Amino acid sequence: MGVKAVNSRINMRESRYAKGNPFRSIYIPKDPKEILDTAFKKALRISPPGGIRLNIIKRKKSVTITRIKTLSNELYKRLLKIVKSLPSVDNIHPFYASVMEIWLSKDDYKRYIAKIHGAAKLVQRIAEDYILRIRSTKKTEEIPVKEVLDTIDKLRIEAYGRISSVIESLSTELARLADLIRKMKKLPDYDPSLPAIVVSGPPNAGKSSFVKAVSNARVEIASYPFTTKNITFGHINFIENGIIIGKAQIADTPGLFDRPINERKEPELLALNAIKYLADIIVFLFDGSYERVMDYDEQIRVYKTVREFLGRDKPAIIAINKVDIRDDDLITKLREYITKKENKEYIEISAKNGYNLNILTERIRRALEIS
Ligand SMILES: Nc1nc2c(ncn2[C@@H]2O[C@H](COP(=O)(O)OP(=O)(O)O)[C@@H](O)[C@H]2O)c(=O)[nH]1
Numbered sequence: 001m002g003v004k005a006v007n008s009r010i011n012m013r014e015s016r017y018a019k020g021n022p023f024r025s026i027y028i029p030k031d032p033k034e035i036l037d038t039a040f041k042k043a044l045r046i047s048p049p050g051g052i053r054l055n056i057i058k059r060k061k062s063v064t065i066t067r068i069k070t071l072s073n074e075l076y077k078r079l080l081k082i083v084k085s086l087p088s089v090d091n092i093h094p095f096y097a098s099v100m101e102i103w104l105s106k107d108d109y110k111r112y113i114a115k116i117h118g119a120a121k122l123v124q125r126i127a128e129d130y131i132l133r134i135r136s137t138k139k140t141e142e143i144p145v146k147e148v149l150d151t152i153d154k155l156r157i158e159a160y161g162r163i164s165s166v167i168e169s170l171s172t173e174l175a176r177l178a179d180l181i182r183k184m185k186k187l188p189d190y191d192p193s194l195p196a197i198v199v200s201g202p203p204n205a206g207k208s209s210f211v212k213a214v215s216n217a218r219v220e221i222a223s224y225p226f227t228t229k230n231i232t233f234g235h236i237n238f239i240e241n242g243i244i245i246g247k248a249q250i251a252d253t254p255g256l257f258d259r260p261i262n263e264r265k266e267p268e269l270l271a272l273n274a275i276k277y278l279a280d281i282i283v284f285l286f287d288g289s290y291e292r293v294m295d296y297d298e299q300i301r302v303y304k305t306v307r308e309f310l311g312r313d314k315p316a317i318i319a320i321n322k323v324d325i326r327d328d329d330l331i332t333k334l335r336e337y338i339t340k341k342e343n344k345e346y347i348e349i350s351a352k353n354g355y356n357l358n359i360l361t362e363r364i365r366r367a368l369e370i371s
């Protein structure tokens with residue numbers, strides 16, 4: 001609608017971190033069988049060399065050696081690809097690194113990767129060893145052809161067996177990594193070059209409704225708590241006189257309950273990590289309605305937790321939502337607390353009917369120093 005950006009790099013900043021979720025395009029087979037099957041298929045496609053000049057032993061040696069080589073090369077390549085595809089936890093944005101630790105410690109993550117790498121090298125060593133042994137089988141006066149062929153078969157079966165068990169020994173590591181990747185992929189693509197607003201508050205306070213109202217985020221809204229289990233990003237353009245003067249990303253987060261950290265569920269831990277590591281500012285929504293799921297005291301304690309995770313140097317913008325179905329007693333108490341105890345201003349909004357949302361976005365813009 002006649003809106004244009006004066007400069008596509010408005011309020012963008014440098015970052016040492018890449019844009020997006022570092023686990024986005026990773027695939028880890030969760031079962032070693034998958035890796036073995038593909039490699040064996042390739043190896044078994046090798047057919048014995050033709051030609052009548054090679055004797056039966058040479059033919060058997062040749063095909064067996066090529067199969068073992070192919071098998072180990074395929075496995076090596078596949079395992080190394082897995083190792084290389086996994087980001088180094090020390091180089092990814094701290095948000096992703098700390099969320100990862102909800103499910104898998106950094107040490108285990110590193111150990112698993114090292115074990116896969118070790119397995120790749122071990123497979124190659126086993127293959128080389130057996131290839132040498134197969135090469136040195138010979139027919140002699142005492143050893144008839146049949147026996148040589150049997151030895152080659154025996155060595156081949158042994159090599160396949162040892163190689164397979166190396167791969168199978170990775171079952172725990174692969175399963176845990178695959179599971180981790182599946183969970184990590186659900187995280188949003190954070191853009192470190194843009195400021196981030198994190199919307200937080202108790203369950204059912206209208207966080208998703210607010211994010212949906214002010215951004216392009218596709219979020220889920222429902223009339224019961226726990227709808228939002230994940231973090232979703234939307235983007236906001238700040239517009240003045242028909243011109244985009246700034247951009248930000250805004251995160252919808254799961255609601256927080258009033259309980260100690262060790263009793264918090266995964267969605268809450270995600271929310272707290274977003275507050276701690278992604279937020280440049282937060283918008284805290286109190287639920288000021290008679291339909292609230294949390295009473296005054298609990299809401300205040302949730303607010304205090306959020307403040308603690310945000311750190312003192314970052315601003316929190318406070319709003320009381322659902323004033324269209326307001327509980328006056330509750331709102332009076334909240335107002336007392338916010339203005340007297342916290343010495344802060346707040347704004348009454350309705351995410352549902354849009355009341356005061358423009359003023360709230362204006363406050364966000366000022367807090368982000370976009371002008
Ligand atoms: N009356 C009223 N209902 C609202 C308002 N904001 C959200 N809701 C409703 O409250 C419920 C929870 O909203 P949601 O945005 O999912 O809350 P969240 O759990 O904080 O993300 C939904 O039924 C919304 O339609 C509001 O300002 N006024």
Ligand SMILES: [Mg+2]
Pocket residue numbers: 207208209220221227228252253254255
């Ligand atoms: Mg929600």
